[in-house]
Amino acid sequence: MKLVPLGDRVVLKQLEAEQVTKSGIVLPSGAKEKPQEAEVIAVGPGGIVDGKEVAMEVKVGDKVIYSKYAGTEVKLENNDYIIVKQNDILAVVE
Amino acid sequence: MKLVPLGDRVVLKQLEAEQVTKSGIVLPSGAKEKPQEAEVIAVGPGGIVDGKEVAMEVKVGDKVIYSKYAGTEVKLENNDYIIVKQNDILAVVE
Amino acid sequence: MKLVPLGDRVVLKQLEAEQVTKSGIVLPSGAKEKPQEAEVIAVGPGGIVDGKEVAMEVKVGDKVIYSKYAGTEVKLENNDYIIVKQNDILAVVE
Amino acid sequence: MKLVPLGDRVVLKQLEAEQVTKSGIVLPSGAKEKPQEAEVIAVGPGGIVDGKEVAMEVKVGDKVIYSKYAGTEVKLENNDYIIVKQNDILAVVE
C-alpha cells in the first residue's frame, strides 16, 4: 500500500531526530513557519496544475528542506508522511 | 438517484471506521485541515473550470486522501457524501 | 414578470421541505457552508464572465445541489428565488 | 447635467417603494448583501476593464436586480443614483 500524489504534490517522510542531529539541521523553536528536513518518498506527475505548467524538480530519495506551513500529515500503515506541494520545498540538501 | 458533479468536482464516500483501521490511516485529532481517506463515487467532466483547463486524474473506485477543508457534506437517500474539487485530493492510495 | 440572469448566473428555486424529504437530502444543521437542493428556474447566457469563457452546464428543470455561501435571495411576486453563479452549483441530482 | 459612467460601470436609480410593492420585490431585512431593484439610467462603454474585455449586457430603461454590496451612492440635482459595476447586476426583471 502506497501513496501516489496528484499533480505537483510530493510525499515526504520526516527524518528521525538522530538523522536530524547527524545532518546538523536545527529548527528555530519559535519560528512561525517551521522548516523541516525530510526525504522524498513519492513525486506527483506535475503537468498543468491550477492552470500552470509545473515541472517536477525533486526525485525520490532527495533530502529536502520544506516549509511545513501548508503540508498535510498522513499516517499510513504506522508510518507518518507529509504531503506538500513542490512549491513548499525550499531546497535540496546535497 | 445519483449525484452528477459539475466541472472539476468529485463525489467521495468516506471509508468506514473499520476500513480506516484496516488501511492504517489515523487522523491527527487536532489537525486544522483534517486529511481523510475516501472512495471516489463520481467524477465531474473537467474541462474549462474558472478559466483553466482541468484534466480529471482520479476515477470511480479510487481510494484517495483528501483535504476536508473545502469539501461540502451532502446526505442523499441516507448515504453521506462529500463533494470536493479534484484539487483538494492529495493522493491516491494504491 | 420573470428574472433573466446575467452572465454565468443561475436562478434557483429551493425545493419544499416535503420534496427535500422525498429526495432524501438532509442538511447538516451546523454546517458553515449549507448545501441546498434546488430546481433551476433560469440560466444566464454564459460567455465571457470576468475575462473567462464560461459554458453553462445546467438547464432549466435540473435538480441541483448548490452552496448557499455566495447566493443572493430575491422575492418576486411572492416567490422566493436564489441567484447563484454556476460555479456555486456542486452537482446535479439525477 | 448628467452622469456618464466609465468602463463597465452602470448608473442606477432605485425604484420607489410603491414600485417595489407593485413589482413584488421584498428584501430580506437581515441580508448581508441586500439585493435591490433599480432602473438603468446610464451605461458605460465597456471595452477593456482591468485588462479584461467587458461587453455591456444591460441597456437604459432595464429593470434590474443588483447587489448593493459594491455600489456607490451619488446625489445629483436632488436625485439619488447608485453607480455599480455591471458585474454587480444579478438579473434583469422582464
Place this chain on the structure above:
Amino acid sequence: MKLVPLGDRVVLKQLEAEQVTKSGIVLPSGAKEKPQEAEVIAVGPGGIVDGKEVAMEVKVGDKVIYSKYAGTEVKLENNDYIIVKQNDILAVVE
C-alpha cells in the same frame, strides 16, 4: 511646479463647497467609501500598468465623480490635490 502622474494615475482638484452646492452633489455622511466631485488637473500616459493595457478615458478639465477610497492627498504650493488611479473614477459629470 506641477504634478505629472505616472501610469494610469490622475491628479484631481476637489471642487469647492460652493461649487459642490451649485452642482447639487451631496455626500452621504456615513458612507464608507465617500464619492467626491472633482476636476481633472493632470492625466497619466496610461499604457501597460501592472501588466495590463490601460487607455486613459478622462481628460484635463473633466468634472468627475471619484471614489476617495484609494486616493492620496498631496499639497503642492498651497493647493490640495488628490492622486487616484483612473479605475477609481466612477463617472464624468456632463
Place this chain on the structure above:
Amino acid sequence: MKLVPLGDRVVLKQLEAEQVTKSGIVLPSGAKEKPQEAEVIAVGPGGIVDGKEVAMEVKVGDKVIYSKYAGTEVKLENNDYIIVKQNDILAVVE
C-alpha cells in the same frame, strides 16, 4: 558603495525638511498612507517583474511623490534611503 536596485525597484532619498518647505509639500499628519516627496537616486532595470513587463518611467534626479506604504528604509554609510517599487511612485514633480 552604492545600492543597485533589482527589477522594478527604485532607490529614493527623502528631501530635507527645508526642501520640503521650499517646494510647499505638506503631508497630512493623520494620513494612513503618507505621501512623500523624494529624489530618485537609482533605478532598477525593469524588465519582467512577477511575470509582467515593466518599463521604468522615472530617472535618476527626478523629484517624485511616492506612497510610503510599501517602502523599505535602508541606512547606508550614514545616508537614509527608501527602496520602493516604481508602482509606489504616484507622480513626478516638475
Place this chain on the structure above:
Amino acid sequence: MKLVPLGDRVVLKQLEAEQVTKSGIVLPSGAKEKPQEAEVIAVGPGGIVDGKEVAMEVKVGDKVIYSKYAGTEVKLENNDYIIVKQNDILAVVE
C-alpha cells in the same frame, strides 16, 4: 553538505555584526519588515516559477539587501542561512 535552492529561491548568509558596522547598514529597530544585509551563498535555477518565467539576477558572492518578511531560517552544520525568493531581494550593494 550544501543547500541547493529550488526555482527562484536564493540561500543567503547574514553578514556578521562587525561587517554590518563596517558597511554602515543600520536597521531601524521597530520596522515591521526588517531589511537585512547578507551575502548570496547559492542561487536557484529560476525558470518557470508559479507559472511565470523568472530570470535570476543575483549571483553567488553578491552583497544584498533583502526583506526578511518572507524568508525562512535554516541552520546547517552550525551555520545559519536564510532562504528567500529572489523577489524578496531589494538591491545589490556594490
